[in-house]
Amino acid sequence: MELDLGAVRAFVAVADCQHFSEAADQLGLTQQAISKRIAKLEAGLGTTLFQRSRHGSDLTEDGTTFLPHARALIALADQATESVLGCARPLRVDVLETRLAATELIRAFHHAHAGVEVDIITSSGLRSGRGALVNGTIDVAFARVVGALDPSIEYIPAYLEPLHVLIGRKHPLATSRQIRLRDLTDSVARMPGNEPGSEWALFYDDLAEDFRLTIDTSGPDFGLDHLLDDIADSADSFIFTGERLRAPWHPEVVQIPIVEPIACYPHSMLWQRRNRHPALPRLIDYVAADFRPFDPEIHWLPPAELCSGRWGSTRESVTR
Numbered sequence: 226m227e228l229d230l231g232a233v234r235a236f237v238a239v240a241d242c243q244h245f246s247e248a249a250d251q252l253g254l255t256q257q258a259i260s261k262r263i264a265k266l267e268a269g270l271g272t273t274l275f276q277r278s279r280h281g282s283d284l285t286e287d288g289t290t291f292l293p294h295a296r297a298l299i300a301l302a303d304q305a306t307e308s309v310l311g312c313a314r315p316l317r318v319d320v321l322e323t324r325l326a327a328t329e330l331i332r333a334f335h336h337a338h339a340g341v342e343v344d345i346i347t348s349s350g351l352r353s354g355r356g357a358l359v360n361g362t363i364d365v366a367f368a369r370v371v372g373a374l375d376p377s378i379e380y381i382p383a384y385l386e387p388l389h390v391l392i393g394r395k396h397p398l399a400t401s402r403q404i405r406l407r408d409l410t411d412s413v414a415r416m417p418g419n420e421p422g423s424e425w426a427l428f429y430d431d432l433a434e435d436f437r438l439t440i441d442t443s444g445p446d447f448g449l450d451h452l453l454d455d456i457a458d459s460a461d462s463f464i465f466t467g468e469r470l471r472a473p474w475h476p477e478v479v480q481i482p483i484v485e486p487i488a489c490y491p492h493s494m495l496w497q498r499r500n501r502h503p504a505l506p507r508l509i510d511y512v513a514a515d516f517r518p519f520d521p522e523i524h525w526l527p528p529a530e531l532c533s534g535r536w537g538s539t540r541e542s543v544t545r
Contacts (some may be wrong), residue, residue, distance in 0.1 A: 226270040230302055233295050234360065235262040236274060240292055240351075241356025243281040251353060251362065283291075294404035296359055314445040315342035316504045319357060319366040321350045321425075324449075326386045326469040327367035327492055334511050341504045351424045357482075358497045364505060366495045369424040371529060372441035378500050382536050383512050385489040385519060389482050391464040392470060393457040403484045413439045413462045415455065420448030425490075426528070429465065432488060437468040453478050491536060 238248035241258065249256045260537055267274050274288035281434075284292065290330050320327040328345065335343050348354060354366035359375050370380055390409070392399050397406060414433075418441040419426050427440075433440050441462070456464055457477035466472055467490055470478065494512050496505060519536040520527060530536050 228298065229262070229265065232262040232269075232300070234267040234299055235259050236266055236288075236291070237261060237295050237356060238362075239275065239282055240284055240295075241289065241360075242353055243283065245282060246307045247349065247353065251348065251357065261426070267540050281427055289492055297324070299360045314536045315344040316365065316502055316508065317325075317346055317363045318348045319342045319354050319368075321368065322347060324471045326384055326467050326490075327387065329469045329471075330367070330384060330492075330512070330515075333391040333515075334508055337511065338353050338504070338507060341507065343504075349420075354495065358495060363501075364496060364500055365508065366500050367492050368495065369428060369491055370495070370533075371424045374495070377497050377499060378495055380493045380495040381509065381513055382491065382516055382518075383494040384492040384515075385524065385536065386467040386469060386492060388488040388490060389468055389470075389480050391453065391456060391466050391478050393459050394477050394479065395458070395460040396463065397460070398481070399479055401481055404481050406438065406483060406488060408434075410437050410439075411461070413441050414532075415452060415462050415464055416440055416442050416453065417444040419534055427529075428490060428527055431529075432525075433505050435525070441530060449473060487523055488525045489507070490517070491526060491530050492523065 235248065235252065235254075238251050239245055241246045245259050245263075246256050249259045252259070263274065264352075267429070270287075270291070272287040273285050274291060275282040276285050281307075318331050320329075320331070322328075323345065329486065331343060335341065348357070351366070351368040351371065354363070354368050355375060357363045358378055367383060378530060390404055396412070398404055398412075401408075414429070416426075416429065419429070419440075421442075429440055431439060452464060452502070453473065453475045456462060457475060466480065468482070482495055494509070495510070519530075526536060
Protein backbone atom coordinates (compact mmCIF):
# COMPACT_ATOMS: atom_id res chain seq x y z
CA MET A 226 0.00 0.00 0.00
CA GLU A 227 1.00 3.66 -0.44
CA LEU A 228 1.19 5.33 2.97
CA ASP A 229 -0.68 8.57 3.55
CA LEU A 230 1.74 10.97 5.29
CA GLY A 231 -1.15 12.73 7.02
CA ALA A 232 -2.31 9.44 8.50
CA VAL A 233 1.23 8.53 9.55
CA ARG A 234 1.67 11.94 11.20
CA ALA A 235 -1.62 11.45 13.04
CA PHE A 236 -0.43 8.03 14.23
CA VAL A 237 2.81 9.49 15.63
CA ALA A 238 0.94 12.31 17.37
CA VAL A 239 -1.49 9.90 19.07
CA ALA A 240 1.40 7.63 20.07
CA ASP A 241 3.15 10.60 21.72
CA CYS A 242 0.08 12.14 23.39
CA GLN A 243 -1.69 8.84 24.18
CA HIS A 244 -4.99 10.65 23.65
CA PHE A 245 -6.79 11.33 20.37
CA SER A 246 -8.06 14.70 21.61
CA GLU A 247 -4.59 15.98 22.51
CA ALA A 248 -3.17 14.74 19.21
CA ALA A 249 -5.95 16.58 17.39
CA ASP A 250 -5.09 19.81 19.24
CA GLN A 251 -1.39 19.37 18.43
CA LEU A 252 -2.08 18.96 14.70
CA GLY A 253 -4.85 21.52 14.50
CA LEU A 254 -7.46 18.94 13.50
CA THR A 255 -10.74 17.70 14.91
CA GLN A 256 -10.78 14.49 16.92
CA GLN A 257 -13.02 12.98 14.24
CA ALA A 258 -10.44 13.77 11.55
CA ILE A 259 -7.69 12.13 13.61
CA SER A 260 -9.83 9.03 14.15
CA LYS A 261 -10.56 8.75 10.42
CA ARG A 262 -6.85 9.00 9.56
CA ILE A 263 -5.93 6.30 12.08
CA ALA A 264 -8.75 4.06 10.86
CA LYS A 265 -7.55 4.49 7.27
CA LEU A 266 -3.99 3.65 8.26
CA GLU A 267 -5.05 0.58 10.24
CA ALA A 268 -7.21 -0.61 7.36
CA GLY A 269 -4.35 -0.22 4.90
CA LEU A 270 -1.90 -2.04 7.16
CA GLY A 271 -4.44 -4.71 8.05
CA THR A 272 -3.82 -4.42 11.77
CA THR A 273 -4.79 -2.53 14.92
CA LEU A 274 -2.27 0.08 16.03
CA PHE A 275 -3.89 1.29 19.25
CA GLN A 276 -5.64 -0.34 22.17
CA ARG A 277 -8.24 2.23 23.21
CA SER A 278 -9.63 2.59 26.73
CA ARG A 279 -11.23 5.29 28.85
CA HIS A 280 -7.76 6.12 30.19
CA GLY A 281 -6.19 6.77 26.79
CA SER A 282 -4.74 4.99 23.78
CA ASP A 283 -1.81 2.60 24.13
CA LEU A 284 0.17 1.12 21.27
CA THR A 285 -0.44 -2.49 20.35
CA GLU A 286 2.51 -4.74 19.56
CA ASP A 287 2.15 -3.90 15.86
CA GLY A 288 1.86 -0.22 16.72
CA THR A 289 5.09 -0.36 18.73
CA THR A 290 6.85 -2.06 15.81
CA PHE A 291 5.55 0.50 13.32
CA LEU A 292 6.35 3.62 15.42
CA PRO A 293 10.11 4.04 14.75
CA HIS A 294 9.56 3.58 11.02
CA ALA A 295 6.72 6.11 11.09
CA ARG A 296 8.96 8.62 12.86
CA ALA A 297 11.69 8.11 10.28
CA LEU A 298 9.22 8.57 7.43
CA ILE A 299 7.85 11.81 8.86
CA ALA A 300 11.34 13.12 9.61
CA LEU A 301 12.45 12.39 6.02
CA ALA A 302 9.37 14.12 4.59
CA ASP A 303 9.92 17.15 6.83
CA GLN A 304 13.58 17.35 5.87
CA ALA A 305 12.61 17.34 2.21
CA THR A 306 10.16 20.16 2.83
CA GLU A 307 12.59 22.10 5.00
CA SER A 308 15.26 21.93 2.29
CA VAL A 309 13.00 24.13 0.16
CA LEU A 310 10.86 26.07 2.64
CA GLY A 311 12.93 26.13 5.83
CA CYS A 312 14.10 29.70 5.37
CA ALA A 313 10.60 30.96 4.62
CA ARG A 314 8.73 30.03 7.79
CA PRO A 315 8.80 31.22 11.42
CA LEU A 316 10.73 29.41 14.14
CA ARG A 317 8.15 27.28 15.96
CA VAL A 318 8.70 27.46 19.73
CA ASP A 319 6.76 25.29 22.17
CA VAL A 320 6.05 26.58 25.69
CA LEU A 321 3.91 25.17 28.47
CA GLU A 322 1.92 28.37 28.98
CA THR A 323 2.30 31.93 27.72
CA ARG A 324 2.45 33.44 31.23
CA LEU A 325 5.63 31.50 32.07
CA ALA A 326 9.33 32.35 31.93
CA ALA A 327 10.02 30.67 28.57
CA THR A 328 7.69 33.10 26.81
CA GLU A 329 9.48 36.05 28.39
CA LEU A 330 12.82 34.63 27.26
CA ILE A 331 11.60 34.23 23.66
CA ARG A 332 10.07 37.69 23.75
CA ALA A 333 13.44 39.17 24.75
CA PHE A 334 15.15 37.18 21.97
CA HIS A 335 12.65 38.49 19.43
CA HIS A 336 13.28 42.08 20.53
CA ALA A 337 17.04 41.52 20.13
CA HIS A 338 16.58 39.82 16.73
CA ALA A 339 13.63 41.64 15.22
CA GLY A 340 14.15 40.00 11.83
CA VAL A 341 13.46 36.51 13.18
CA GLU A 342 9.83 35.43 12.88
CA VAL A 343 8.59 33.31 15.79
CA ASP A 344 5.43 31.26 16.31
CA ILE A 345 4.59 30.46 19.96
CA ILE A 346 2.86 27.11 20.48
CA THR A 347 1.43 25.98 23.82
CA SER A 348 1.31 22.31 24.78
CA SER A 349 1.28 19.87 27.68
CA GLY A 350 5.01 20.16 28.32
CA LEU A 351 7.61 17.48 27.82
CA ARG A 352 5.03 14.73 27.29
CA SER A 353 4.01 16.14 23.91
CA GLY A 354 7.22 18.09 23.27
CA ARG A 355 9.41 14.99 22.92
CA GLY A 356 7.44 13.64 19.98
CA ALA A 357 6.78 17.03 18.41
CA LEU A 358 10.51 17.73 18.24
CA VAL A 359 11.28 14.35 16.70
CA ASN A 360 8.57 14.57 14.05
CA GLY A 361 9.33 18.20 13.23
CA THR A 362 6.03 19.71 14.36
CA ILE A 363 8.05 22.20 16.44
CA ASP A 364 11.64 23.49 16.23
CA VAL A 365 12.28 24.27 19.90
CA ALA A 366 10.71 23.31 23.21
CA PHE A 367 11.24 24.80 26.64
CA ALA A 368 10.63 22.38 29.51
CA ARG A 369 12.18 20.72 32.51
CA VAL A 370 13.96 17.59 31.25
CA VAL A 371 13.10 14.40 33.15
CA GLY A 372 13.53 10.85 31.93
CA ALA A 373 15.07 9.60 28.71
CA LEU A 374 15.05 11.64 25.51
CA ASP A 375 15.17 10.45 21.94
CA PRO A 376 18.84 10.32 20.82
CA SER A 377 18.07 12.91 18.14
CA ILE A 378 17.16 15.56 20.74
CA GLU A 379 19.77 17.90 22.18
CA TYR A 380 19.25 20.35 25.03
CA ILE A 381 20.99 23.01 27.07
CA PRO A 382 20.14 24.73 30.38
CA ALA A 383 18.09 27.83 29.59
CA TYR A 384 17.02 29.48 32.83
CA LEU A 385 17.00 28.78 36.55
CA GLU A 386 13.85 30.58 37.62
CA PRO A 387 13.74 31.63 41.29
CA LEU A 388 10.48 30.66 42.98
CA HIS A 389 8.24 33.25 44.61
CA VAL A 390 4.96 32.82 46.46
CA LEU A 391 1.64 34.54 45.89
CA ILE A 392 0.05 34.97 49.29
CA GLY A 393 -3.08 36.69 50.62
CA ARG A 394 -2.89 39.69 52.92
CA LYS A 395 -4.70 37.67 55.63
CA HIS A 396 -1.75 35.27 55.83
CA PRO A 397 0.63 35.94 58.76
CA LEU A 398 3.62 36.03 56.35
CA ALA A 399 2.05 38.60 54.01
CA THR A 400 4.12 41.50 55.39
CA SER A 401 7.43 39.67 54.94
CA ARG A 402 9.91 41.00 52.39
CA GLN A 403 11.32 37.49 51.90
CA ILE A 404 10.11 34.03 52.87
CA ARG A 405 12.12 30.94 53.76
CA LEU A 406 10.76 27.57 52.71
CA ARG A 407 10.85 26.34 56.30
CA ASP A 408 8.47 29.19 57.20
CA LEU A 409 5.83 27.60 54.95
CA THR A 410 5.55 24.24 56.72
CA ASP A 411 2.32 25.25 58.46
CA SER A 412 0.72 26.48 55.23
CA VAL A 413 -0.65 24.68 52.17
CA ALA A 414 0.55 25.20 48.61
CA ARG A 415 -2.47 25.19 46.30
CA MET A 416 -2.01 23.48 42.91
CA PRO A 417 -5.49 22.39 41.79
CA GLY A 418 -5.50 20.00 38.88
CA ASN A 419 -1.74 19.51 38.96
CA GLU A 420 -0.95 16.70 36.50
CA PRO A 421 0.57 13.67 38.30
CA GLY A 422 3.82 12.51 36.73
CA SER A 423 4.39 15.73 34.78
CA GLU A 424 7.83 17.31 34.95
CA TRP A 425 6.53 20.22 37.04
CA ALA A 426 4.60 17.97 39.45
CA LEU A 427 7.75 15.90 40.03
CA PHE A 428 9.67 19.10 40.75
CA TYR A 429 7.21 20.12 43.46
CA ASP A 430 7.15 16.58 44.85
CA ASP A 431 10.91 16.85 45.44
CA LEU A 432 10.55 20.34 46.90
CA ALA A 433 7.82 19.21 49.29
CA GLU A 434 9.85 16.20 50.41
CA ASP A 435 13.03 18.18 51.07
CA PHE A 436 11.31 20.98 53.02
CA ARG A 437 8.32 19.12 54.53
CA LEU A 438 5.77 21.15 52.64
CA THR A 439 2.12 20.31 52.03
CA ILE A 440 0.78 20.56 48.48
CA ASP A 441 -2.94 20.41 47.77
CA THR A 442 -3.67 19.30 44.19
CA SER A 443 -7.43 18.88 44.62
CA GLY A 444 -9.54 20.59 42.01
CA PRO A 445 -11.28 21.62 39.97
CA ASP A 446 -8.93 24.14 38.37
CA PHE A 447 -10.89 27.25 37.38
CA GLY A 448 -7.79 29.19 36.36
CA LEU A 449 -5.31 31.52 37.99
CA ASP A 450 -7.69 34.47 38.41
CA HIS A 451 -10.13 32.38 40.48
CA LEU A 452 -7.30 30.76 42.42
CA LEU A 453 -6.03 34.22 43.41
CA ASP A 454 -9.49 35.00 44.81
CA ASP A 455 -9.26 31.84 46.95
CA ILE A 456 -5.76 32.75 48.16
CA ALA A 457 -6.89 36.28 49.04
CA ASP A 458 -9.51 34.83 51.40
CA SER A 459 -7.11 32.35 53.05
CA ALA A 460 -4.86 32.75 56.09
CA ASP A 461 -3.04 29.45 55.63
CA SER A 462 -2.53 28.81 51.90
CA PHE A 463 -0.41 30.20 49.08
CA ILE A 464 0.62 29.62 45.45
CA PHE A 465 4.10 28.92 44.17
CA THR A 466 5.00 31.07 41.19
CA GLY A 467 8.08 31.90 39.17
CA GLU A 468 9.95 35.18 39.25
CA ARG A 469 8.98 35.91 35.64
CA LEU A 470 5.41 34.63 35.70
CA ARG A 471 2.97 37.33 34.66
CA ALA A 472 0.35 36.92 37.36
CA PRO A 473 -2.82 39.02 37.19
CA TRP A 474 -2.80 41.88 39.70
CA HIS A 475 -4.99 41.31 42.76
CA PRO A 476 -5.42 43.96 45.48
CA GLU A 477 -5.40 41.38 48.29
CA VAL A 478 -2.49 39.24 47.09
CA VAL A 479 1.24 39.96 47.35
CA GLN A 480 4.21 38.32 45.64
CA ILE A 481 7.22 37.51 47.83
CA PRO A 482 10.56 35.88 46.85
CA ILE A 483 11.81 32.66 48.47
CA VAL A 484 15.27 32.68 50.08
CA GLU A 485 17.64 30.50 52.13
CA PRO A 486 17.82 28.69 49.79
CA ILE A 487 16.46 30.17 46.58
CA ALA A 488 14.49 27.29 45.09
CA CYS A 489 14.84 27.38 41.30
CA TYR A 490 12.75 25.79 38.57
CA PRO A 491 15.08 24.51 35.80
CA HIS A 492 13.97 25.42 32.27
CA SER A 493 15.87 23.73 29.43
CA MET A 494 15.86 24.47 25.71
CA LEU A 495 15.43 21.37 23.51
CA TRP A 496 15.75 20.91 19.75
CA GLN A 497 16.33 18.16 17.20
CA ARG A 498 19.93 17.76 16.07
CA ARG A 499 18.92 17.52 12.41
CA ASN A 500 16.90 20.73 12.49
CA ARG A 501 18.34 23.25 10.03
CA HIS A 502 16.16 26.28 10.62
CA PRO A 503 18.46 29.27 10.08
CA ALA A 504 17.30 31.04 13.25
CA LEU A 505 17.97 28.07 15.55
CA PRO A 506 21.75 28.68 16.06
CA ARG A 507 21.03 32.31 16.93
CA LEU A 508 18.51 31.29 19.59
CA ILE A 509 20.89 28.67 21.01
CA ASP A 510 23.67 31.25 21.30
CA TYR A 511 21.31 33.80 22.85
CA VAL A 512 20.05 31.38 25.51
CA ALA A 513 23.55 30.09 26.34
CA ALA A 514 24.95 33.63 26.68
CA ASP A 515 22.13 34.70 29.02
CA PHE A 516 22.24 31.62 31.27
CA ARG A 517 23.29 32.12 34.90
CA PRO A 518 24.55 28.84 36.42
CA PHE A 519 23.55 27.07 39.62
CA ASP A 520 25.24 28.26 42.80
CA PRO A 521 25.09 25.59 45.53
CA GLU A 522 25.66 28.24 48.18
CA ILE A 523 22.35 29.98 47.53
CA HIS A 524 20.22 27.81 45.19
CA TRP A 525 18.19 24.62 45.55
CA LEU A 526 17.57 22.17 42.71
CA PRO A 527 16.00 18.70 42.68
CA PRO A 528 18.34 15.68 42.78
CA ALA A 529 17.80 14.90 39.06
CA GLU A 530 19.32 18.23 38.00
CA LEU A 531 22.20 17.97 40.47
CA CYS A 532 23.07 14.52 39.12
CA SER A 533 22.96 15.64 35.48
CA GLY A 534 25.93 17.99 35.93
CA ARG A 535 24.56 20.38 33.29
CA TRP A 536 23.45 23.22 35.53
CA GLY A 537 26.82 24.43 36.73
CA SER A 538 27.90 26.00 33.46
CA THR A 539 26.77 26.89 29.97
CA ARG A 540 27.27 24.52 27.07
CA GLU A 541 30.31 25.87 25.25
CA SER A 542 29.60 24.47 21.82
CA VAL A 543 26.81 22.87 19.86
CA THR A 544 27.42 20.23 17.24
CA ARG A 545 25.22 21.03 14.27
